[in-house]
Amino acid sequence: MGEAIPKPVRRGQEHKRAAILVAARDLFVQSGVERTSMDAIAERAAVSKRTVYDYYGDKRRLLLGVIEDAGETALGTLRELIDTHLSDRLTPEEVADLEHAVTGFAIDLGRSQLISSHYAAAVTLIAENETLLPELDDHPLGDTHTRTLAERLAHFADLGLLDVDDPELAAEHFHALTTLRVLNEPLRRRADAEHVQRIMTDGAHAFMRAYAARGDNRR
Missing domain, CATH: 1.10.10.60 (Homeodomain-like)
Structure with a gap:
């Protein structure tokens, strides 16, 4: 059969x-x-x-549904924060001080993780049940998160404010320096708002040190 x-x-x-x-x-x-x-x-x-x-x-597909729902919510938050901090509506002064805008974006992204029960639960469930969910490997939702930020980074590279050859790789580096660092912290530390803010701020500054356009590259 x-x-x-x-x-x-x-x-x-x-x-x-x-x-x-x-x-x-x-x-x-x-x-x-x-x-x-x-x-x-x-x-x-x-x-x-x-x-x-x-x-x-079945239960496995229900588990996948829980995680995908959290991913959709997180993607919506990411888009809202990009629109707030990194949009085309930034004033010339805000664009010139891109590090301030990127830092504000990172801090609010960290806060969104603290208050999102969806996000915290999804992270826990993925860690505990990864072998049950092969669909999460190269999941299109994860790619969408990366591309969403990569599009903004490419925009600022076009303005001469970032030195970015591969926007998607740069977006992954931003994530590694900020949100992944938070997720690797013990639970009690992840619940400390000031600690999370420090991680996100430090990560944003490190990202800008790596990717900010040097003076002779600015348009």
Whole structure:
């Protein structure tokens, strides 16, 4: 016999879908994926177990849905912060002091990680269940995060304010110097707002030291 065709997952009502994701996220973090039953998720989401299966098919796909939902939320936040700190609407004075703009962007990005239960839960779940989720390797959502920042870095390179040959690599370096450093901290340190701000500020300054255009390259 050929390989079984996965049962299509129902679109359903968004409020039910959201309730299932929140319930699953909280229980997965509290009890672990293996020890969390679909019955418990359904009870917390105030839906039937059949509804959970109809929407997500199985627990593994539900786990992937939780992480992808967090990724979509984080991407929305990233775009909002880019629009606030690194947009085309910057004044000439703000553009000239690009390091200040990049630092402000980094600090607010760090704050968004502190207050986002979605983000913290997703990081924990990925770390604990990476082998269950091969889809996360080269996931298009991760590429979108990188490209979104890379487009802004390329814009400032075009203005002669950054020396960037590969915008996507530069975006990955920014992430490594800021958000990844925060994620590598112990949990109690990640909950310290001042500590996170220092990491994000130091990372932004290091990024600018590496990528700021030298005087003779500025247009």
